[in-house]
Amino acid sequence: MQIWLVELLKGTGKLFLHPVLYYLVFLSGILGVMRVKRERKNFHVRAQDAYFELRQLFPLGFILGLILSIIIIAAGVVVPFAAILFTAGLTILLSLTTNIRWMSPAYTVGTAFFAVVLFAQNNWTIPFFKKAFTSISDMVYPSIVFVLGLLVIAEGILILKNGTKGTSPKLAKSKRGQVIGVHEVKRLWMVPLFLLIPGEALQLPFDWWPVFHLGAERYSLVFVPFAIGFHQQIKGNLPPVAIERYGRQVITLGIMITLIAIAGYWYPIVSIIVAALAVIGRETLALMAYLKDDNRPFYFSKKNNGLMIIGIIPESPAEKMGLKVGEIITKINGISLKNEKTFYEALQKNRAHCKLDVLDTNGEIRFVQRVLFEGDHHELGILFVQDQRKYEKGA
Template identity: 45%
Template sequence: MINLIETVRWDSVLIDDWLLELLWAAGRFFIHPLFYLFFLLTFAYGYLRVKQERNSFHIRVFDIYNEMKFTYTKGIVLGLIVSVFSFALGLSLPFGTVVLMAIITALVGLTFQLRWMSAAFTVGLTLLAATFIPDGSFFVGLSETSFASLSILAGLLVIVEGILIFRTAHIQTSPFLKTSTRGLPIGNHQAKRTWMLPLLLLVPGGTLTSALPWWPVLSINGEPFLLLFIPFFLGFHQRVQGSLPKESMKVTGERVIWLGVLTLFMAVASIWFTPAAFIAVFVAMVGREFITIRQRLNDDSAAFYFSKRDHGLMILGILPHSPAEKMTLQVGEMVTKVNGYAVKTVDEVYQALQKNRAFCKLEVVNFNGEIRYAQRALYDGEHHELGILFVQEAKKKWENEAV
């Protein structure tokens, strides 16, 4: 009976210690410098995007906070799922390694080259840097870095990156215009994305210990540890002119997922054969860059998708909360008639809308080449503000404004 009471007391103390440590981990998450640095960076990304949209259309498509809201909402669930996996495996990184990874992420973010913010590069560069940088007061325990843990983490995060690209990168891509070699306006879409993932790691040097003989799976040499929640940031940049943004980015997402699976497979081998960790991150970095280059070459060689057509007007963008959005018009569809009148210039759209200021009926050719009709009553002030961005010859400065 006494032994039972002592066991209950021990379990109670252990649970209290873990709950207290989880609270401390949550607190550390919100004081992490990257959490606030990317508030500023995503605001700057939004500012540059709005500036580009205004240069093309004299109007912003999405508000300046769009990148910030996207970053801090779209990756939370997958971040928590990765945290469960990393915790179950017992992925452990010394505090100095975590600091080094944060510094590399911050430096890459400050370059505004979001393609380099793939986990393949940020985690891969951390592993390589940890190999050569000596221990110091700033990078405590760096020499004790588990290359197996770091490479496995890279594989998991590349898989998550691919899933996020596949599921969310195409949402609200930013349209803009550029001039072709023949001097014609060509519509483009681009996604400059960052995702914040709440990531839970074990860090040697705390007060927690495991009472389970089989956990953690990846050994931390029996050392006590603490829990560390960090905001991990992923980045992505892709420009599309030869296809629909959704189609192009889903293909990229699938490729990145398979790259992550390959990286993870090789990283697991590093548990028994340490050099496999370096091979895994090398494959991840080279593979991620290959995917980017291949997408660009394929897109550049394809016919321009968003270009001026002989019949109708190609929809390049839809303004949020506009009548066009409420009529379920889609980027990439073709408007051929407005209120029964055939149109092929923005001027003709304006003129057709004036024929009936209380109602708008559009004949639209969808992605399958089929004709459908979109119609809606118009209210005061809406007859010239449907919220559609067309690809149109820029003979006059105002012709690329939203209709």
């Protein structure tokens, strides 16, 4: 137990030596600044603050990482250190495409799997890391694919539980030149895993452990940060509906990958098929989500019966009144609404109190009202799809 505790502490310390940890913090900050800049350009005000993406980076990912680490260590899943090196390098390399969706473990870990197999078969090494390649032999490593399946499951859970939070409103032009609203989510998560690698500290506690082994007799623990990137733009549906459906599909793919990867214990060649399935399956899900959304009519567009809410500023009167994205405000203080100008004029007629007639996402009318205080947002903190002239002026 003392040896295991020391290894846990040493492995945890190695997390802070991993460049991906700091790189993800940097990228999350960049995403937040870019989002705020775009929102101010579209609406002259930002929705979430610039640190929102950074706050989403750790909490849920850490919890999932600890749960998956218990599964990995209990099952005795050992991975070559070369796979960790390749995954880190590919994470940084794919992020340079500026499409953070490519930072999904299906692409980073999946490609790292093929790189390890290729280097092992040709006895290639990387300068400064030759020692990492001395422990790999000419074989296929099903353990990498098993970890890949678990990470894809974690990705789906993060999309399902966290991807719907703070989606960013955005203005765009349709093919006919009309101003429409879309919602965009760009999110980075970090899932740190305790992994067993060939080392010198830990001996085999059981005859059957580890299950996915590399032929070594001693092992070490290392705490490795894995990046998960997610990007989706929704124009034909409510953001939570589209994102939650997408998350469930990714979870299903991850479960399939994990279950089939277990067969690699008996038939290592299956692991190659599974790694290819992970990459192709993940790309197929992204393409299906895009095509399905693209074929839908615009959800956030100008309506004849009122003003549709495309965004709510946090801590604003609108949020405290329980207004939701996708709802339509038909009247304010008894005055029917046609555009933002009439909304603002009707609100000014009674600055102490406002009563709204709201058509919710189910098509039912409800009434909300609130006393207004000095210092409250002059438009209640509601973001609308702007008219053509105002959009072009802002652009």
